[in-house]
Amino acid sequence: MKKNLSPFNKNIKHGLTHFSLALIGLFCILPIILIGIISLKSRMDIHRKPPVLFPCDTPTKSFDIRACRWSLEGYQLALGMRPDPDALLGFRLTGNIVRIYLFNTFLYATAASLLVVGLAGAAGYAFSRYRFRGHKVLLTAILAITGVPFLTNLVGLYQMGISIRKSALPIDDRVFLVLVYVGLFLPLSAWIAKGFFDAIPRDMEEAALIDGCSPFQSLILVVTPIAAPGMIAIFLLTFVNVWNEFMAGYLLVAKNEYKPVMFGLYDFMGQNTLNLQVVAAACIIIALPVILLFLLFRDRFFSAMVEGSIKG
Amino acid sequence: MALKLARLGKQKKIPDSLPFWLLLPTVLILFIVQIYPTVYTAWLSLQERKPTGWIYVGTKNFERLFRSSLFNESVGHTIVFLVSFIALTMLLGFLTALLLNQKIRFVGFYLSLIFIPWVISTIISGQAFRLLVTPDYGVFAGILQDPALFPPNGISVLTDARPSPWFGSFPFPPSKGMILLVIASTWRSLPFTALLILASLQMIPTEIIESSRIDGANGWQIIRFILVPIILPTLVVTIFNLILTGMNGVAIIISLTGGGPGTSTQIISYLLYSLGWGQIQFSQAAALGLIIAVVNWILILATLRLTKVEEAR
Numbered sequence: 001m002k003k004n005l006s007p008f009n010k011n012i013k014h015g016l017t018h019f020s021l022a023l024i025g026l027f028c029i030l031p032i033i034l035i036g037i038i039s040l041k042s043r044m045d046i047h048r049k050p051p052v053l054f055p056c057d058t059p060t061k062s063f064d065i066r067a068c069r070w071s072l073e074g075y076q077l078a079l080g081m082r083p084d085p086d087a088l089l090g091f092r093l094t095g096n097i098v099r100i101y102l103f104n105t106f107l108y109a110t111a112a113s114l115l116v117v118g119l120a121g122a123a124g125y126a127f128s129r130y131r132f133r134g135h136k137v138l139l140t141a142i143l144a145i146t147g148v149p150f151l152t153n154l155v156g157l158y159q160m161g162i163s164i165r166k167s168a169l170p171i172d173d174r175v176f177l178v179l180v181y182v183g184l185f186l187p188l189s190a191w192i193a194k195g196f197f198d199a200i201p202r203d204m205e206e207a208a209l210i211d212g213c214s215p216f217q218s219l220i221l222v223v224t225p226i227a228a229p230g231m232i233a234i235f236l237l238t239f240v241n242v243w244n245e246f247m248a249g250y251l252l253v254a255k256n257e258y259k260p261v262m263f264g265l266y267d268f269m270g271q272n273t274l275n276l277q278v279v280a281a282a283c284i285i286i287a288l289p290v291i292l293l294f295l296l297f298r299d300r301f302f303s304a305m306v307e308g309s310i311k312g
Numbered sequence: 313m314a315l316k317l318a319r320l321g322k323q324k325k326i327p328d329s330l331p332f333w334l335l336l337p338t339v340l341i342l343f344i345v346q347i348y349p350t351v352y353t354a355w356l357s358l359q360e361r362k363p364t365g366w367i368y369v370g371t372k373n374f375e376r377l378f379r380s381s382l383f384n385e386s387v388g389h390t391i392v393f394l395v396s397f398i399a400l401t402m403l404l405g406f407l408t409a410l411l412l413n414q415k416i417r418f419v420g421f422y423l424s425l426i427f428i429p430w431v432i433s434t435i436i437s438g439q440a441f442r443l444l445v446t447p448d449y450g451v452f453a454g455i456l457q458d459p460a461l462f463p464p465n466g467i468s469v470l471t472d473a474r475p476s477p478w479f480g481s482f483p484f485p486p487s488k489g490m491i492l493l494v495i496a497s498t499w500r501s502l503p504f505t506a507l508l509i510l511a512s513l514q515m516i517p518t519e520i521i522e523s524s525r526i527d528g529a530n531g532w533q534i535i536r537f538i539l540v541p542i543i544l545p546t547l548v549v550t551i552f553n554l555i556l557t558g559m560n561g562v563a564i565i566i567s568l569t570g571g572g573p574g575t576s577t578q579i580i581s582y583l584l585y586s587l588g589w590g591q592i593q594f595s596q597a598a599a600l601g602l603i604i605a606v607v608n609w610i611l612i613l614a615t616l617r618l619t620k621v622e623e624a625r
Binding site (some may be wrong): 014017018020021022024025027028029031032034035038046047049050051053119120122123125126127129130132138142145146147148149150151152153154155156157158159160179180182183184186187190215216219240243244245246247250251262265266269276279280283286287290291293294295298302305306 | 328330331332334335337338339341342344345346347348349350351352353356404407408411412414416418420422423424425426427428429430431432433434435436437439440441443444446448449450451453454457499502503504507508511556559560562563566567581584585588589594597598601602604605608609612
């Protein structure tokens with residue numbers, strides 16, 4: 001029996017596929033859209049009983065697009081916007097979220113990602129190009145480390161953090177936290193890097209070696225430029241992961257000035273249990289950078305994630 | 313030596329110290345922030361905090377843990393959570409991947425849309441789902457709290473207690489908070505799951521599916537007897553990833569339900585967190601951490617073994 005779909009059936013099938021995908025897409029995006037709507041409401045509309053989805057009702061009509069009372073109050077409060085005649089745009093941002101937390105996290109994420117790229121790149125190259133004693137054992141061990149739940153390690157790391165703070169070591173919470181992030185995301189990244197290097201043919205390095213490059217020179221001058229796209233993928237993946245990480249920052253940082261953004265946001269939620277528009281605005285402000293990063297470099301993210309999981 | 317090198321000829325594997333130096337920093341870092349803390353946690357699980365310092369108490373912490381009713385309850389919650397979370401995520405993820413694998417337009421657009429939850433941090437995800445059902449002010453609070461729709465008193469997801477269990481003390485049926493937790497966790501893990509399954513579906517040559525269609529297989533038979541067996545290793549890897557995510561998912565519980573209502577969304581990792589940082593019982597938290605690690609290992613080895621068996625068939 002041979003089945004050939006008529007054009008009509010094919011259209012129905014395509015329509016159904018599009019419909020189902022749109023439905024799943026809606027499920028994925030809906031919570032974010034709802035947070036966006038809440039962030040644009042004013043305090044008055046947040047505390048309505050029963051709650052209304054859109055702040056667009058009038059005494060006579062339940063929905064009137066001209067009567068919408070959208071408000072930027074949430075964003076102004078979350079950012080701590082204060083008028084300042086000396087500032088460039090006429091206001092200053094005095095809120096902790098921008099001034100301390102976002103700044104810190106940007107710093108931690110950049111530092112940790114750069115370190116991870118450097119270390120994972122070196123390790124991945126070694127694993128991909130050399131067969132040495134303990135090659136397989138080490139590779140398996142690095143994967144095996146990821147099998148230990150991070151929370152289990154955090155019990156030990158927390159006690160280590162306390163000892164470090166008491167000791168005279170020149171390591172503050174920030175350095176310790178970045179090191180922990182590097183250790184957390186390095187194992188998977190090393191595997192991803194190995195996969196990327198495996199996909200690069202060896203001919204060019206061999207030519208460089210024959211022409212008299214040392215192995216180290218060929219790594220820096222020949223291999224690194226070719227491997228750059230893969231390394232950028234690892235950088236982006238680690239950056240987003242560190243940006244979004246909560247538990248380590250929450251449990252290992254004591255000082256307010258050193259808190260990463262997710263910890264700051266959690267504090268902020270506790271302080272604003274009734275001002276839902278402020279909490280929602282803070283969530284949007286904090287999530288927006290990584291959403292944009294993802295939309296810009298979508299395929300790079302995908303290549304790293306698939307490489308990391310299928311091979312691993 | 314020179315002879316050996318010459319014989320290797322074109323392959324030229326000159327033994328040099330480069331790989332050692334390339335790997336040394338990675339090994340050092342992993343030793344300091346991964347292996348040492350694990351060992352430290354293991355050591356801590358056998359100690360007890362006394363004013364004079366840590367004192368060796370043998371397996372006392374484990375015994376105390378096994379005897380506590382909260383631990384037994386949390387194990388039940390973990391089973392309910394993991395089974396429903398993984399089943400729902402795999403089902404939806406497989407379906408999404410199948411749909412995205414069709415030759416249709418706008419696949420890139422759908423992929424971006426479906427992937428947004430992955431970029432949203434667990435803290436924000438939890439808060440987002442919390443805002444949906446917050447009593448009185450949440451988006452769906454008006455509908456859920458309507459006694460006409462949900463008699464007798466309407467539903468309050470964040471405060472309704474767990475229904476009385478059907479099987480002894482096993483926490484089933486789950487509380488509404490647990491259902492919300494499963495939905496929120498599925499929402500966040502769906503993109504990754506769908507991507508992994510899609511990537512492996514795309515590696516299947518289309519001839520296989522075409523020829524089976526010519527042989528008269530219907531859609532379900534193609535999925536069941538051709539697609540699933542081929543991508544089984546990926547499915548296992550994905551499940552293994554979901555087990556790890558689910559077992560480690562404390563942050564989303566902290567921001568979504570805080571373990572409540574009552575203790576009904578306390579899975580064992582949340583219990584670890586509340587033992588350690590809520591009750592300052594780090595030795596017991598360490599003991600629980602070790603138990604979770606061992607369970608993780610057993611699950612991982614079991615899934616690996618399972619794939620081996622299937623592949624050997």
